[in-house]
Amino acid sequence: MSSDRSWMKRRFNGMGGITDEYKRGVDDFVKFAQQTKGAHGLIGCPCTKCKNLAWITEDDVKFHLYQNGIIEAYTVWHHHGEKVDRRDRNYAGTSRNRNEVDDMYDAFEMLSDIGEHYRLKNVEEEPNKEAVDFYKLVNDVKGICLGLLIFRGNNSI
DSSP: OOOOOGGOOOOOOOOOOOOOOOOOOOOHHHHHGGGGGOTTOEEEEEEETTTTEEOOHHHHHHHHHHOOOOOOOSSSOOOOOOOOGGGGGTTTSSOOOOOHHHHHHHHHHHHHHHHHHHOOOOOOOSSOHHHHHHHHHHHHHHHHHHHHHHHHHHOOO
């Protein structure tokens, strides 16, 4: 699996159509996401509207990603089983020390684990409002943590 996720930012060609690069990226994502597909046959949808809260068919995920786009910050597909090796982390260009950055990643991974632990699996009915609110809160906090990691990694303070 290629770690280059730049296709996520290049959905449209100059004439308003979907680029071939984006289509290949979506296909690669769906193939990767199949590993998290449960007995119900559904996968989490990372489109900008579902935000990994909805579990739908592969074809519907493709349609959503074409129609709505993918969450551009979702470059590590942790909701779909992708792990990041600490040794692959880039500390260059940051005034933060390795322990501080590792602590931020640990917090991010912990929030991901919480979300995975409470994710409903093999359930035919839609999650109730409280569950949806909980997942939204966890994803919002993860988004904030990811934003801080990106900001701190790109800016020397």
